[in-house]
Amino acid sequence: xxxxxxxxxxxxxxxxRLFRAQGFGGTSMADxxxxxxxxxxxxxxxxxxxxxxFVECMMAALENYxxxxxxHLDASRGDPTEALRNFGASVLNFICSAEQVEVxxxxxxxxxxxxxxxxxxxxxxxxxxxxxxxxxxxxxxxxLRRDDPDLAADHLGALLEAEILEPLLLHVREAAPDxxxxxxxxxRAVAAFLRAYAPAAPAIKAASGSxxxxxxxxxxxx
Amino acid sequence: xxxxxxxxxQAILQAAAVVFRExxxxxxxxxDxxxxxxxxxxxxxxxxxxxEKLFFEVMHQAKELELEAITGELDADADDLKRxxxxxxxxxxxxxxxxxxxxxxxxxxxxxxxxxxxxxxFEQATLPIEKxxxxxxxxxxxxxxxxxxxxxxxxxxxxxxxxxxxLQRVLLGVIDTVKPESLSGAVRRAxxxxxxxxxxx
Numbered sequence: 001x002x003x004x005x006x007x008x009x010x011x012x013x014x015x016x017r018l019f020r021a022q023g024f025g026g027t028s029m030a031d032x033x034x035x036x037x038x039x040x041x042x043x044x045x046x047x048x049x050x051x052x053x054f055v056e057c058m059m060a061a062l063e064n065y066x067x068x069x070x071x072h073l074d075a076s077r078g079d080p081t082e083a084l085r086n087f088g089a090s091v092l093n094f095i096c097s098a099e100q101v102e103v104x105x106x107x108x109x110x111x112x113x114x115x116x117x118x119x120x121x122x123x124x125x126x127x128x129x130x131x132x133x134x135x136x137x138x139x140x141x142x143x144l145r146r147d148d149p150d151l152a153a154d155h156l157g158a159l160l161e162a163e164i165l166e167p168l169l170l171h172v173r174e175a176a177p178d179x180x181x182x183x184x185x186x187x188r189a190v191a192a193f194l195r196a197y198a199p200a201a202p203a204i205k206a207a208s209g210s211x212x213x214x215x216x217x218x219x220x221x222x
Numbered sequence: 223x224x225x226x227x228x229x230x231x232q233a234i235l236q237a238a239a240v241v242f243r244e245x246x247x248x249x250x251x252x253x254d255x256x257x258x259x260x261x262x263x264x265x266x267x268x269x270x271x272x273x274e275k276l277f278f279e280v281m282h283q284a285k286e287l288e289l290e291a292i293t294g295e296l297d298a299d300a301d302d303l304k305r306x307x308x309x310x311x312x313x314x315x316x317x318x319x320x321x322x323x324x325x326x327x328x329x330x331x332x333x334x335x336x337x338x339x340x341x342x343x344f345e346q347a348t349l350p351i352e353k354x355x356x357x358x359x360x361x362x363x364x365x366x367x368x369x370x371x372x373x374x375x376x377x378x379x380x381x382x383x384x385x386x387x388x389l390q391r392v393l394l395g396v397i398d399t400v401k402p403e404s405l406s407g408a409v410r411r412a413x414x415x416x417x418x419x420x421x422x423x
Contacts, residue, residue, distance in 0.1 A: 102335075108393050109332030113246065117394035124390060151387070155415050158386030162378045166348060169331045170340035192379050196419035 008046050011036050016057040024110040055119040058103055065094050070130050075137030088160045088186030096176050101168045128153050144197045159189035233259055234269055239280045247277055247329040274337045281326045282346055293354035298361030311384050311409035319400045324392055352377050369422045383412040
């Protein structure tokens with residue numbers, strides 16, 4: 001890591017702590033400079049505005065995590081069931097953690113107020129496009145029926161989040177789900193998704209028995 | 223203390239709805255609301271003991287009015303399941319993605335840790351809809367129109383799919399208002415995918 005990169009890292013970490021403790025409105029670039037040390041000019045050379053710094057530090061953990069998690073999605077391996085389950089459970093484990101739920105609340109609270117929403121959305125879209133690429137590859141090889149891969153990625157994401165996220169965001173439940181729970185939610189989401197995006201009937205016949213998973217779901221996942 | 227009247231209560235709720243929408247829950251003050259309707263602060267507090275309570279009443283009233291209207295659309299005995307779900311989805315999304323409902327939802331999420339409004343919103347809006355849709359699913363499964371599955375999971379899968387194209391955009395304020403045509407497109411696509419995933423084959 002270069003000196004500049006490590007400085008950037010220190011800024012991101014300090015800003016993250018301050019934003020989480022004081023909110024976006026309650027934290028100034030001067031506060032962050034005081035916390036990090038050095039000059040305001042240095043801070044601005046790394047991040048041209050408070051908005052951009054906010055978005056960067058709120059998204060940094062998610063982007064780091066996702067770069068590993070997206071490795072589950074390897075279209076060259078054929079049957080996407082396992083890959084999607086592992087990917088889904090891994091995403092849920094992360095976004096349902098107490099810290100990430102709090103970050104998401106802060107994002108939603110600030111997005112409309114400070115106009116940072118578009119910046120967040122662009123980052124989320126960039127992550128989603130990697131899921132779309134995987135789904136597009138599955139469609140190209142006949143493992144999934146052809147449709148808009150971005151739409152399919154939205155549908156997959158919605159199904160994954162369906163069971164657990166809202167009660168956490170609304171603080172109806174506090175405890176983050178354990179791995180058993182996220183794995184089960186991911187299995188059910190992926191089962192519904194794969195049925196919905198199963199190739200049309202002739203393709204299923206042509207693919208012989210290997211696609212049975214697309215249509216038959218074991219009772220415990222129902 | 224004067225007797226409380228329903229018309230006064232309604233006037234307060236309407237004024238409060240405007241203030242909350244304009245400046246948000248956090249920045250809105252009981253004084254702002256009082257200024258808008260006139261009268262004394264004591265009167266206001268006599269009707270609503272806290273800003274939080276008032277906010278919740280505003281939210282609850284707005285949703286309560288439409289809850290029956292939304293879920294009343296669902297008829298599990300109808301022959302055309304798809305038409306039924308599209309009609310319901312359209313109504314659900316129109317209500318949920320109105321400017322008021324979006325503002326309320328953002329606040330409920332943002333404030334959920336510091337107040338009861340997240341919980342109240344979940345218990346009085348989210349859960350009743352989920353239950354009603356799950357009941358529909360159970361009947362449709364019994365009739366053999368949908369494959370056998372956990373009706374509650376099927377319900378939340380449907381609701382989540384309905385929102386899938388718009389939720390992030392709207393919560394993050396990327397789009398302010400949803401055009402009726404993009405809403406009906408999203409509903410149609412979500413229902414198609416849901417039925418592919420849950421129809422008996």
